[in-house]
Amino acid sequence: MDNAPFDVIVVGGGNAAMCAALSAREHGASVLMLERAAEEQRGGNSAFTGGGFRMVHNGLETVLKVVPDLSEGEIANTDFGAYTAAEYLDDLGRVTQYYCDPDLAESLVNNSTDTVQWLHGRGVRFVPRFGRYAFKHEGRFKFFGGTVVEAVGGGRGLVESEYKAAVKQGVVIRYRTQARSLVCGRGGVEGVRVVTDGEEMVLRARSVVLACGGFEANREWRTRYLGAGWDMAKVRGTRYNTGDGIRMALEAGAQSHGQWSGCHSVSWERHAPDFGDIDSRTAFSRNGYPFSIMINAEGNRFVDEGADFRNYTYAKYGRVVLQQPGSFAWHVFDAHVAHLLHDEYKSRGATKVQADTIEELVARMEDVNAPQFLQTVREYNAAIRQDVAFNPNIKDGRGTQGLAINKSNWANPLNKPPFVAYSVTCGITFTFGGLKINPATQVLDINDRPLPGLFAAGELVGGLFYYNYPGSSGLMAGAVFGRIAGREAAGHARPASS
Numbered sequence: 389m390d391n392a393p394f395d396v397i398v399v400g401g402g403n404a405a406m407c408a409a410l411s412a413r414e415h416g417a418s419v420l421m422l423e424r425a426a427e428e429q430r431g432g433n434s435a436f437t438g439g440g441f442r443m444v445h446n447g448l449e450t451v452l453k454v455v456p457d458l459s460e461g462e463i464a465n466t467d468f469g470a471y472t473a474a475e476y477l478d479d480l481g482r483v484t485q486y487y488c489d490p491d492l493a494e495s496l497v498n499n500s501t502d503t504v505q506w507l508h509g510r511g512v513r514f515v516p517r518f519g520r521y522a523f524k525h526e527g528r529f530k531f532f533g534g535t536v537v538e539a540v541g542g543g544r545g546l547v548e549s550e551y552k553a554a555v556k557q558g559v560v561i562r563y564r565t566q567a568r569s570l571v572c573g574r575g576g577v578e579g580v581r582v583v584t585d586g587e588e589m590v591l592r593a594r595s596v597v598l599a600c601g602g603f604e605a606n607r608e609w610r611t612r613y614l615g616a617g618w619d620m621a622k623v624r625g626t627r628y629n630t631g632d633g634i635r636m637a638l639e640a641g642a643q644s645h646g647q648w649s650g651c652h653s654v655s656w657e658r659h660a661p662d663f664g665d666i667d668s669r670t671a672f673s674r675n676g677y678p679f680s681i682m683i684n685a686e687g688n689r690f691v692d693e694g695a696d697f698r699n700y701t702y703a704k705y706g707r708v709v710l711q712q713p714g715s716f717a718w719h720v721f722d723a724h725v726a727h728l729l730h731d732e733y734k735s736r737g738a739t740k741v742q743a744d745t746i747e748e749l750v751a752r753m754e755d756v757n758a759p760q761f762l763q764t765v766r767e768y769n770a771a772i773r774q775d776v777a778f779n780p781n782i783k784d785g786r787g788t789q790g791l792a793i794n795k796s797n798w799a800n801p802l803n804k805p806p807f808v809a810y811s812v813t814c815g816i817t818f819t820f821g822g823l824k825i826n827p828a829t830q831v832l833d834i835n836d837r838p839l840p841g842l843f844a845a846g847e848l849v850g851g852l853f854y855y856n857y858p859g860s861s862g863l864m865a866g867a868v869f870g871r872i873a874g875r876e877a878a879g880h881a882r883p884a885s886s
């Protein structure tokens with residue numbers, strides 16, 4: 389491959405690809421990045437995120453390294469807590485039912501703090517994540533868990549900073565360029581066949597990093613791998629992640645890995661568009677369900693709404709909604725808790741009904757079995773442990789007793805008007821199945837041997853997440869493995885300089 393104009397081609401234009409491109413440049417490689425989207429739509433799902441990163445931290449000391457301009461007031465009034473490597477590994481294990489690949493998990497966890505600092509050093513600015521990951525107690529913010537910082541400007545801000553850094557570092561970017569297949573030769577992977585503005589061409593390089601997302605935006609693959617009904621899910625983010633990178637690598641002999649039938653999916657506005665809209669990316673979330681009862685078309689509850697903090701349940705409850713008759717549900721609240729709902733519930737176009745009595749409310753929820761709904765509410769109200777105080781900031785243990793499906797925390801009787809209900813369906817975020825890599829991000833074949841010259845990072849890597857996911861691990865995983873992939877791809881392309 390002596391005639392390759394670039395050392396490394398990075399396929400994709402989101403956070404994982406950006407980290408790979410920046411890292412490859414820093415390790416001396418010339419880099420071409422291929423983004424399927426037009427420039428105005430660049431950045432993949434990463435641009436749709438809130439920009440939160442889950443990292444190991446020891447509180448203020450770690451936070452100050454990436455938020456050096458914290459004010460004295462913020463320092464005095466915030467308890468950042470701490471999040472150890474052991475806790476991070478434990479969360480990954482617990483929520484993935486201990487399927488998560490231990491090598492990848494350790495690499496993610498052990499490189500998390502340093503990688504956020506590395507991003508900061510490349511111009512990404514961070515702020516404390518006060519919004520959803522901290523609560524105010526006796527005048528002080530108290531964080532829980534590992535998500536203490538987010539990029540300024542959310543996902544969009546993150547991606548824009550990364551593109552700025554990449555251009556400054558001399559990464560060449562081609563937009564509207566879809567990678568279609570890998571070019572393989574005697575030395576391994578030697579380039580990529582692409583279509584750019586309708587024209588097919590071969591682009592050669594010594595190493596290729598695949599970082600072009602999962603298959604969440606591919607209706608046919610969703611149905612094929614996630615199962616019946618998944619064609620009807622709404623895509624929360626980009627329309628371009630159709631599994632191309634996974635398919636290309638499988639065709640070149642890569643091993644499939646991870647939970648192909650699993651994905652991250654959430655409660656989402658029932659009548660949201662089929663694909664994400666970057667300008668209203670927060671308007672369709674419906675994350676207040678821990679304070680609700682969730683009701684299906686039959687008028688029944690079907691899940692423990694208060695099983696855990698939202699952060700540990702939201703990514704698996706989309707599937708539960710999809711499995712309900714008609715693939716929809718309603719989040720029902722009353723005036724005890726309505727003030728706890730975030731702005732997303734107030735967005736224009738929300739499918740919402742409101743009434744002063746519970747009977748009037750269900751009459752407006754036209755597609756719900758009304759007599760059964762009223763029975764469900766009566767039984768639920770009667771089953772609440774009134775001896776335990778309601779506290780939205782902790783897992784308060786104020787649950788129900790004796791129901792077929794109990795609610796474990798934050799149970800309040802539905803009896804204070806006005807009553808309000810929001811209709812939701814399933815919004816898919818990203819898929820869990822993909823390629824097998826080793827901790828050096830080399831893509832492995834069926835014998836667990838690396839395919840020479842091929843590296844992968846981000847959503848299209850399988851083996852890290854199963855069934856569920858600890859919030860804010862997606863960007864972190866993309867950054868950690870993208871950074872490693874860039875370094876390794878550069879090392880493969882230029883062995884002497886690695």
Ligand SMILES: Cc1cc2nc3c(=O)[nH]c(=O)nc-3n(C[C@H](O)[C@H](O)[C@H](O)COP(=O)(O)OP(=O)(O)OC[C@H]3O[C@@H](n4cnc5c(N)ncnc54)[C@H](O)[C@@H]3O)c2cc1C
Pocket residue numbers: 399400401402403404405422423424425430431432433434435436437438439440441442565566567568599600601602624625626628629630631632633664669817818845846847848859860861862863864866
């Ligand atoms: C609404 C929403 C909110 C989220 N919030 C968070 C959060 O706060 N924190 C968190 O950690 N995670 C969050 N996630 C998950 C997170 O977005 C992903 O885990 C992560 O961004 C994936 O990064 P990636 O680089 O692998 O993929 P992406 O960012 O999706 O990038 C994939 C790129 O590949 C390009 N591409 C696809 N096919 C091709 C092809 N054939 N050729 C060339 N280019 C191609 C796409 O255009 C895109 O640029 C959220 C996701 C969504 C949708």
